[in-house]
Amino acid sequence: MTRIQKWSLQFRVLLRALLGVLGLIFFLGLIQCTKGSQMPSKLESSGASAPITASKSASTGQYSRPSVDELKKKLTPSQYRCTQESETEKPFANEYWNHKALGIYVDVVSGEPLFSSLDKYDSGSGWPSFTRSIDDTVKTVEDRTLGMVRIEIKSKSAGSHLGHVFDDGPGPTHQRFCVNSAALRFVPVEKMKQEGYGRYLFSFAEAMHLELATLAGGCYWGVDELLRKLPGVVVTQVGFTGGVLENATYDEVKKGQTGHAESVMVLFDPLKLTYEKLLLEFFRLHNPTTKNQQGNDVGSQYRSAIFYHSEAQKKVAQAVIDRVEKSHQWPGKVRTEVVGASKFWRALEEHQDYLEKNPNGYTCHYYRKFSF
DSSP states (O other): OOHHHHHHHHHHHHHHHHHHHHHHHHHHHHHHHOOOOTOOOOOSOSOOOOOOBBBGGGGOOOOOOOOHHHHHHSSSSHHHHHHOOOOOOOSSSSSSTTOOOEEEEEEEEEEOOOEHHHHHEOOOOOEESSSSSTTTTTEEEEOOOOOOEEEEEEEEOOOOEEEESOOOOTTTTTTTEEGGGEEEEEHHHHHHTTTTOOGGGGTEEEEEOOOOEEEEEESSEEEEEEETTTEEEEEEEEEEEEESOOOOHHHHHHOOOOOEEEEEEEETTTTTSSSHHHHHHHHHOTTSSSSSSTTEEEEEOOEEEEESSHHHHHHHHHHHHHHHHTOOOOSSSSOOOHHHHHHHOOOOOGGTEEEEEETTTTOOOOOOOOOO
């Protein structure tokens, strides 16, 4: 055998070994992330699931289940096989494994928000990986396929197969949600509000170079209606803060015993609207001199308060209050509290943008022609 023939034989042996190793790596990766394409999933205790989907406006936070025919029309063959038949995509050859844009990933079937790009990381698996889900919208199911026990993850409303979760991720959760790209649709931050996902923009404030402001000035319906229209405001949400009760709700706060104030959280662009300008508008739309009262609404939940998010905001708030008092536009002393921001509990969807949905609804807020 010539030297060239020996080299050729050795090369073929090495090539076969390399192909074998690559095949083993792919198989192990498949086990580590999702199910085989021909192995149907198990639900909690009800056996194999029928193909399901969901659809409803994202702004409502509710998702229904259309028919199978609608599902097949809506999804690509790959999306259908992945979400309904638990098929697995190839690693490093799917849409989002190396995707780095800012935004959220929603269920391709229902539109239900699932994961944020802020929680995405490179796990080296070749599939999109996240440390946590959004708003507990992912449910877990025991999976005994492939001769082992794993934890499958599904979208909570539509039951779409997403992938699996493992306890080998980075902190703080130390979890790795390993997901198929075909189960996801990406919504960039620029389109989140337009598509009804505005409530999730607040977590992107720092990444988008935006600021947060939290203000209380009586019934939050009226305060929200006026503030959200200011140029430079990106999005608002109403809720409760400043109290001691966890998971505060409207029915509890309205009794005036939780310490919370009806509040509006504002996400704004400081290049278009300064914090000082925002506060001056705030002092024009409500009466800051009445303690625990705004119009006919009486109680500590209707108090005037500025919940600052930084020391810089605290200084601006104190300076604006001094300016408002010295203007003597409002009779009496300004009673607005200036306290550090604490946990904000978002109110139910029926309270968000209330006066936009109900133009003739109750409000006691309006802009005064004051010049501070």
